[in-house]
Amino acid sequence: MKQRLAAIGTVETLPHRVAAFLSREIESGELNPGARLPTEQELSEKFGVSRNVVREAIAQLRADGMIEARQGIGAFVLAPEQRAAIRIDREALKDTHNMERLFELRCILEAESAALAAARRNQGHLDSIKAALDRMGGEERWEEGSIDADLLFHREIARATGNSYIHTFISFVCEQIRHSIHYARMTNPLHDLVEINVGEHVRIYQALVAGDAEAAEAAMRAHIVGAANRVGVKLPLSKAGGAK
Amino acid sequence: MKQRLAAIGTVETLPHRVAAFLSREIESGELNPGARLPTEQELSEKFGVSRNVVREAIAQLRADGMIEARQGIGAFVLAPEQRAAIRIDREALKDTHNMERLFELRCILEAESAALAAARRNQGHLDSIKAALDRMGGEERWEEGSIDADLLFHREIARATGNSYIHTFISFVCEQIRHSIHYARMTNPLHDLVEINVGEHVRIYQALVAGDAEAAEAAMRAHIVGAANRVGVKLPLSKAGGAK
DNA sequence: TGATACATATCATCCTACAACTTACCTCGA
DNA sequence: TCGAGGTAAGTTGTAGGATGATATGTATCA
Numbered sequence: 275m276k277q278r279l280a281a282i283g284t285v286e287t288l289p290h291r292v293a294a295f296l297s298r299e300i301e302s303g304e305l306n307p308g309a310r311l312p313t314e315q316e317l318s319e320k321f322g323v324s325r326n327v328v329r330e331a332i333a334q335l336r337a338d339g340m341i342e343a344r345q346g347i348g349a350f351v352l353a354p355e356q357r358a359a360i361r362i363d364r365e366a367l368k369d370t371h372n373m374e375r376l377f378e379l380r381c382i383l384e385a386e387s388a389a390l391a392a393a394r395r396n397q398g399h400l401d402s403i404k405a406a407l408d409r410m411g412g413e414e415r416w417e418e419g420s421i422d423a424d425l426l427f428h429r430e431i432a433r434a435t436g437n438s439y440i441h442t443f444i445s446f447v448c449e450q451i452r453h454s455i456h457y458a459r460m461t462n463p464l465h466d467l468v469e470i471n472v473g474e475h476v477r478i479y480q481a482l483v484a485g486d487a488e489a490a491e492a493a494m495r496a497h498i499v500g501a502a503n504r505v506g507v508k509l510p511l512s513k514a515g516g517a518k
Numbered sequence: 519m520k521q522r523l524a525a526i527g528t529v530e531t532l533p534h535r536v537a538a539f540l541s542r543e544i545e546s547g548e549l550n551p552g553a554r555l556p557t558e559q560e561l562s563e564k565f566g567v568s569r570n571v572v573r574e575a576i577a578q579l580r581a582d583g584m585i586e587a588r589q590g591i592g593a594f595v596l597a598p599e600q601r602a603a604i605r606i607d608r609e610a611l612k613d614t615h616n617m618e619r620l621f622e623l624r625c626i627l628e629a630e631s632a633a634l635a636a637a638r639r640n641q642g643h644l645d646s647i648k649a650a651l652d653r654m655g656g657e658e659r660w661e662e663g664s665i666d667a668d669l670l671f672h673r674e675i676a677r678a679t680g681n682s683y684i685h686t687f688i689s690f691v692c693e694q695i696r697h698s699i700h701y702a703r704m705t706n707p708l709h710d711l712v713e714i715n716v717g718e719h720v721r722i723y724q725a726l727v728a729g730d731a732e733a734a735e736a737a738m739r740a741h742i743v744g745a746a747n748r749v750g751v752k753l754p755l756s757k758a759g760g761a762k
Numbered sequence: 763t764g765a766t767a768c769a770t771a772t773c774a775t776c777c778t779a780c781a782a783c784t785t786a787c788c789t790c791g792a
Numbered sequence: 793t794c795g796a797g798g799t800a801a802g803t804t805g806t807a808g809g810a811t812g813a814t815a816t817g818t819a820t821c822a
Binding site: 329359385386437440442445 | 533534537570573574575577578581582598599600601602603604605606616619620622623626627629630631634669673681682683684686687689690693
Binding site for chain 2: 802803805
């Protein structure tokens with residue numbers, strides 16, 4: 275229970291709230307690329323906070339490449355292509371459609387990465403993956419633990435590709451999905467237990483051991499479609515259903 | 519020429535430098551997850567800047583989920599899988615190996631997305647893609663313009679998938695690659711002209727028009743492997759070469 | 763007219779002060 | 793001795809003002 279509290283405990287600090295407000299205004303199109311933001315002083319008056327708070331908020335947006343501040347002139351909204359970071363709005367994930375899209379992206383990333391992992395994995399990778407698999411179905415089967423193991427399983431496979439960017443991207447997407455499901459479980463007691471299909475994981479692992487890229491990719495694809503279904507999201511993937 | 523200056527003009531502000539320093543220290547493992555950062559005062563003394571600057575730097579790291587600050591206690595390094603944002607170190611991309619990995623990720627993302635786009639595109643999407651294609655080979659063939667069109671071409675295809683996350687991820691990865699190549703061109707006059715293969719793009723476009731998912735995926739895969747080769751990166755993709 | 767100097771607006775940085783929160787220690791009473 | 797409660801110190805969060813750096817517009821003057 276304390277784990278939950280710790281996981282939630284993201285205190286809403288003032289700079290965070292100001293940044294979120296401005297961020298939404300930009301994403302929603304109320305502030306178009308090229309538009310100039312109000313001055314720091316105007317913002318501090320508008321939100322009723324000190325200029326320091328405004329500056330911390332702007333520092334964050336600037337680091338993300340959402341705005342560009344120029345000394346003596348002001349701060350301007352940048353085009354979406356110029357973003358220096360990818361950030362996913364967790365509020366938006368409460369919408370099932372968005373969840374579906376995220377699962378689709380995950381499937382694309384993980385399926386082909388599984389094929390790469392099958393071709394490149396070494397014994398150390400296999401050991402790590404096996405360890406996660408064991409934890410998943412093992413005695414530590416209280417919910418948080420097995421979900422952690424599930425995520426670790428996927429991360430270790432991503433690591434076995436030897437490509438750190440793939441690892442980063444997959445970890446990130448999986449974590450967003452995990453957080454969103456975690457939240458949904460808390461607000462909707464019906465989904466109290468998240469069912470983890472161990473069989474699907476075993477098939478992926480076996481394909482990796484065999485070094486069979488095609489089988490690994492197919493197994494991963496089937497697994498993610500299954501995982502999506504189990505949380506109430508049905509994937510409209512073209513490939514997943516028929517091809518191959 | 520002014521375009522270049524505008525593109526480069528990322529002023530190194532003090533908070534940015536402090537954030538970069540701490541970020542590297544975390545990524546490199548000198549500060550492990552769970553470790554506590556020095557206090558704001560200590561950091562401000564160490565870097566010779568005001569506490570305000572340190573706070574802006576920390577605000578950025580916190581927004582990225584790299585650290586967690588708790589009032590009255592201090593700031594602590596979070597585990598990599600808790601990151602709230604994906605950010606790519608542009609310095610690291612000067613290493614060809616990293617560039618290769620990024621191209622590999624791009625290939626995974628774009629190949630399958632091209633298949634999705636072929637299945638879901640409507641006439642509006644095709645028009646936008648065609649417009650980018652025309653700009654690429656058209657009269658506006660000075661370097662910056664055709665590179666912009668190239669990127670736009672890929673972004674429009676991503677948009678045709680109807681999945682905003684796919685669009686975001688692909689835009690981001692392409693932009694990182696573009697920036698890195700841009701930089702390489704400036705420091706190495708040998709690669710002054712970036713060759714853009716229009717034929718490869720046309721084949722992708724034709725597959726999209728035909729609604730042929732398999733052909734679109736194959737064409738996209740071939741194109742990205744080709745593009746990587748033209749900037750001196752050879753992709754070791756398993757699928758790209760042989761498997762159909 | 764054209765160029766220079768000045769005033770203004772804005773961001774960048776610094777400084778100090780206080781509030782809110784946590785921890786550790788210390789005192790005091792049973 | 794031991795426990796409860798309070799106190800002090802340390803740390804982050806927020807406020808507000810002061811000064812430097814930079815860009816823009818304006819007024820002055822040759």
